[in-house]
Amino acid sequence: MKSAELFVRCLECEGVEYIFGLPGEENIEFLNVISTSKIKFILTHDERGGAFMANAYGRPSGFQKSLAGLSARCDALGSQYKSRGLVYQ
Numbered sequence: 001m002k003s004a005e006l007f008v009r010c011l012e013c014e015g016v017e018y019i020f021g022l023p024g025e026e027n028i029e030f031l032n033v034i035s036t037s038k039i040k041f042i043l044t045h046d047e048r049g050g051a052f053m054a055n056a057y058g059r060p061s062g063f064q065k066s067l068a069g070l071s072a073r074c075d076a077l078g079s080q081y082k083s084r085g086l087v088y089q
Contacts, residue, residue, distance in 0.1 A: 004029040004030045007033075016039055018054075019034065021050045
């Protein structure tokens with residue numbers, strides 16, 4: 001089992017339904033596994049947009065484990081933390 005497969009399986013066990021983010025060479029294996037998963041990948045314009053989309057989905061739905069973007073950049077998570085958004089811990 002590849003690490004991407006294990007990661008997606010863990011996300012499914014946690015009840016994650018959507019992931020908001022950007023495709024790229026860094027996460028191509030992850031995206032290949034997501035394409036066969038019940039988790040839906042929502043394409044975003046940038047990392048901050050993905051973080052805010054995850055926050056907008058997570059708050060009204062009551063889903064407290066909204067994954068705020070898979071990003072190597074800290075500004076998306078920092079923006080969510082600063083605005084008291086939901087960040088998966």
